[in-house]
Amino acid sequence: MEESTSATANLDLFRYLTADERDDYIAIMSHFTTSLLADMSAATAAEQLTAAGIPLSAEVVENRCKQLVRWGNLVTSLRDARVNTVADYLKARSRYQVSSLGGRVHRGALEIMAATDGAREVARELLGQIAAALDEIPALLAAGHTGDQSERLAGIVTTVFNNQRLFTASVTDFYAYLSGVLTRFDLGGDEYTHFKTLLLDYVDLINADVNRHAPLIAGALDHVLGRMDELLTTLDTLPGLDLGDDVAVERSAGRSRQDWEQLHAWYSGSDSGPGQLRNAAHQALGQLIANAKRILDSSRTGYSRRADLLRLAGLLDRSSDEDAGRLFTAAFGVWPARHLGLGPDEPDPRVTPTTSWTAADPIDVPVSLRERGDRVARGRSSRVPDSTADRTVVEAAARADAERLRQAAAELAACGDLDGARLSPAARTVLLEELARLLTVLTDTAIDVSITNDDLGLILTATPGGRTRIESHDGILTIDDYSLSVRPLGAMQGRPALRTAR
Template sequence: MSADQRSPAPDHRALFSYLTADAADDYIAIMRLFAGTLLADLSAEEVGSQLTERGVVLDPDTVESRCRQLVDWGNLVRSVRETRVPTVAAYHRSRSRYQVSKLGGRLHREAEELFRAVDGAREVARELLARIVDSLDHILLQVGDVNRRIDVEALAGAVTGVFNDHQMFHESVTDFYAYLSGVLTRYDLGGEEYTQFKGLLLDYVDLIGADVNRNAPEILERLRILLQLIDRVLDHLPAVPTVDGEAFTIERLPGRALSDWEQLAAWYGASGSRSGPDQLRAAARQALGQLIANARRMLTATGTGLSRRADLLKLAAWFHSADSDSAHRLYDAAFGCYPARHLLFGPDEPDTATGPGTSWWESIPVNVPVSLRERGDRAARGRSSRVPDPGTEAQRLVGLAHQRDAARRAAAAELLAAGPLHRSRLSKAARDLLLEKLSAVFAAVSTSATPIEHQDADLGLMLRATPANGDATIVTSADGAITIHDVQLVAVPIAGAAHRLAAAG
């Protein structure tokens, strides 16, 4: 069981008591005073005077009682600072001093953040995914070369940045989809509000999905390489401070244990189980499905695209302003609840002996079509086609993208194996990749007398073009030969990218 799955200790539950107690406003004001200043050390008298300045008036005995109760719950701790006062009376007034506890301060900061939160959608910090990629590249640059001197502080900063950025992204995207779920379950959603929400959902969800699909595979690729070098990372992170040979009981930052990296890699799909990106895609499909269901509910049965919400609101306003007799007449007119009269001269009935005096309770039921009975219209109905599941198509497209990426990496590896490209024989895929890179090289080499380098960081490939009057680079393949005049071409690996290319292959 991981640390975030264990149940909280019973004494930790007591920390939440001040938020729901009968005098919650007093407790929150006191905790706000202690948590608002670093290492605040206050007596009950000082707490009372500062609360008075903030507009919260409490007598000294009440403040003392509230502080003692917060100590019992664990939000405050008694101070051990030596008290220096001029008189005995002053000593009795200030002998009990208090400080905020570690967990109490953390809880109150979280509570204050919750108090400031709004009911609307929270912006998703999707830009952090690209920053995670950069931080992982920096870590690999530090530990990838065994002969390199590691900058311990820079390594620790990059490790902390990876986990902080991932936590902020995960929290913001979780809040966003929780907000979507709350809005989509509303049955009063309609009109302009529905239109605005539909635009937000379609545009923003697609934007989040595009960032996740682009950056998540890059993060997973780097995490898999980093797990092979994790011992070198953990060994060079700063150690826990010690006193007299015994370690403090310190809650370490994330990324200082192997389990932290394994859980992070599992979230991005390294474990083979359902990954975080897969859950985000499933949540997006569910939200879009609920949006379609809401649109279907809002439309009338004839498919005119009009919602009955405005009509029902207008009817409710009439009921609100009508007296008792008018409300009864309005109800009868709106819902067809007139007195029952069986008047014949309608559709052919199986029993012609049924007359005006026959009650509907005793007569043979009239067969009313389902469309008329349930939806109030006579339009012909048929079975609607099923909405295709986009999940299968998405998986197919992702598979094709992986295949194309693997083919490009194989072609890049072939170019790197060839090195100097003069008189080399390449496959069609490697030849096409070379032609793709030549378009960017020719524009620069034609105006320069020095070698030109074109880099592709994703493939780990650098193409170096050196001007050479009179010489040529000839590349052959199964369907012909290419002659590049006055240029010598060499394919070399980018420093630090060879191991990533090998791991991807």
């Protein structure tokens, strides 16, 4: 629970990178991390930032520093300010310095912001140094526990794990970049040839180094693990940072048995790093072959359209705004979305050309087109589908709609005078439809008007004067200047209506 709370609190260290005033925060943090153990007041930082071409007032820097303290990126300095005047004291009363985690976050952020979106060279030469360094550890353990030997042993252990971390980070970034490039559909021509050479030459060079050094490193780690207790005891004899049980100290890599076991598993485990690199190389080679097939077979939808897109971009650049809009619409087919009726293949007759694709059922796309982008017809022609099942579904849906409409009409007819009535949304919809029909035949607003619906078996009558207020659970409908009433069709027989429309 404590670890989870600490991890959540550490997330605040990244908030200054996405805040609205991130430019101010980044400039201030960069200024505090440029020198070792920088300790300065907000006023001093403002003066130095202004001299460096970043004009920020002392008040703004003070507010930004206080916010960075709340996030944990800066801490207040405990050094007493020795000044000669009250003005100097007020200027130096608040001093800040970067926190340990805040400095690490900012250095990593600057490294990422300065990095380019390109390939990172793999530090493959470190594999040989790791193997040579591991071979020295048993010899140093056998030579005794003198001060110089122990210091040299600690240096070798730190070098091994630092080199391993750098190698794994560089090879992960390289394969991530390679995977992103090879999955591009616009890869073709000289660019494809360049990456083909990269894959066949550089990736093969990486695999050759891994295959040559990985067995040597795994064998050397077997010897080191056999003397692990002696190694850890020797490292523990060296002076280190010890702040008691209340303060956790982050030790250098290689000072615990778990670190060595993880390193050994990376080179010889069931899911070893060399095996992962070989699999990544095979996947990249497979993607390269797939791209070659795509380039050679231009009859498929997945071939490169890079030349066409560049030509279109040139046309758009030379066109006026109006012509560019029409050209873009014609090139990409960005007309208003409409659902096209396809005749007998449409199982639901309620889907018309005016139905939006967002409300209609999805259309089944063939597997070859959906997964491979291949429109080539395969296999024999299918049989004419039996529409019995679809017709049954449509008939059942129609019967259900008719039953709901009949129930709504019965509810509406049972109300009589509609002023003060409470209707369901379905009955209110029927009333609105009938009222719309009544208004179409209304010519004289001084007499009663009735309209008959033989299918629903009801008659709607509008009497001039008054007001009709109808309630539903989702709202209130008010009709001004008319009193509405509904009767069943049989109840009006023998009573002539002033106006009847059917």
